[in-house]
Amino acid sequence: MTNIINFGNGSFMYDKHISKTFDNFTVNNKNKEAVEKCGDFLNKKDTNIYLWGKAGCGKTHLLCAVANEVRKEERILFYRMIDFLNMIRERVMADDHEIIRDLLDSEKPFFIDDFGTEKLTEFVFEKVYDFFDLVEVMERKKIMITSNYSISEMMDRVSDRIASRIVGNFEVVKIGGEDRRVEQ
């Protein structure tokens, strides 16, 4: 069975996440800038990062590397996007409508992997919009999100209002490189 580390509120990391660190991440010309920005995120702690790039180029690995560093010192929240949405769905069904605000209010470093690929139902749109709008109005920092979508793709395929809030409140960082899964 796969082990998980549970952070509460439906937030957890799998073994596979825990094993991804900066030590086993190979830096090259195409990902160097992203690695540097992640270093800034670790040092400054007053920024948000939206890390995007193609499949297999190392987004989840870098997200985990940062999360694994941060959780040595602080309690964190780490979600795959699909788990995040499922958790919200369960809370809303239990009549808890403030869950997103409460999680953001906790000030814990917040990590979300793979934003934007979920099916955009009305519920998903509403909650994702709520999340990014609250990030803006609460001036929330210490959030790192990964996505396959550039901002312009996000604008076209998801929502220009969400894309606009990402640009306004996150440092948008591109990671390049080939698909490592194919190369392996």
Ligand SMILES: Nc1ncnc2c1ncn2[C@@H]1O[C@H](COP(=O)(O)OP(=O)(O)OP(=O)(O)O)[C@@H](O)[C@H]1O
């Ligand atoms: N620079 C790197 N050094 C070492 N391993 C890497 C590097 N980049 C990616 N990998 C490995 O390649 C595999 C795929 O990387 P990862 O899961 O981070 O891709 P991804 O960008 O999140 O892809 P997707 O968009 O499909 O989610 C993982 O096993 C990861 O550890």
Ligand SMILES: [Mg+2]
């Ligand atoms: Mg990934």
